[in-house]
Amino acid sequence: MDLFHVLVALEHEGSIKIMRSGKNTDYRTLNANGYWVPTSGGAKLSVPVLVWPTTAEGTALAKHAVDIANQHRATKVSLSQVGGSCWRMGKNIICFDPALHSAALRGHAVTYNTKSMQVEAARVKFLLAAYIVRTVYHAKLSAEAKAWSHVELKKRDMTGSWFSLAQYLTGKKAASTIAAIESGEASIELSGVPTLSLLELKEAVGWANEIGSP
Incomplete structure (x- = not known):
């Protein structure tokens, strides 16, 4: 099973509501438009979630992305992982590309048109x-x-x-x-x-x- 790094907002209002309901694994995750979205089920996202490979290089890049996001966002950003058969590259997940997705780290961006x-x-x-x-x-x-x-x-x-x-x-x-x-x-x-x-x-x-x- 392939695993990917994702950026999550544990203190996001939506994440807190999810945790109170007992579904504490469904934190709000950053998508390619810079929005925090729930990912339960994984397959019904209209805009894919940003992911990084779990290789040594990918992990370093993901941690750097966390640092950038924390510099620009009010809610604390952390690193988590997703994986499983419901996650499909190019459909509901997409590898972070600085040329396309840098603005998404900093805020809401209309980049994934x-x-x-x-x-x-x-x-x-x-x-x-x-x-x-x-x-x-x-x-x-x-x-x-x-x-x-x-x-x-x-x-x-x-x-x-x-x-x-x-x-x-x-x-x-x-x-x-x-x-x-x-x-x-x-x-x-x-x-x-x-x-x-x-x-x-x-x-x-x-x-x-x-x-x-x-």
Whole structure:
């Protein structure tokens, strides 16, 4: 089970009411718009909760985010964790990206609008596609690798196949994403996926074009 760091407000009025009702694990958690939201059930959030990986680097970044939030918010901000099958990256949780979410640490921000949601969804799909296409290509398009790719997609509630991901890598959205990564505007990291270098990402795009050629 993957665990992620989240920012919580234990002294938030909503958190106090929850604790008085006996549900003391459902504290108010910071979402991508900078609002404190209840997370019971996890799957019905209209705006995803900000998360950080539980790696050493991710923990350090999450603690830094707590410090920033405490400098700007009236309620005390602490670090907690969420995890389980109800939490889906890109749906009800999203990895903190300084370019998109820094304002959310400081207060209510209209940062997670439709455009930024689409940009982040494209980034997630691109990085996952590059990882899967590279793996299948290195396995010489074996049946085992193709079956593995299906499992990886299913784990993330994604439809399609390794071949449709290869086609995606040859399109305009993928080109925009890799340009954003190259310029430093988008993160190259994705939770649950090995981090690929810019060169490796470009190689994946090249192999995708090769796979799609007659």
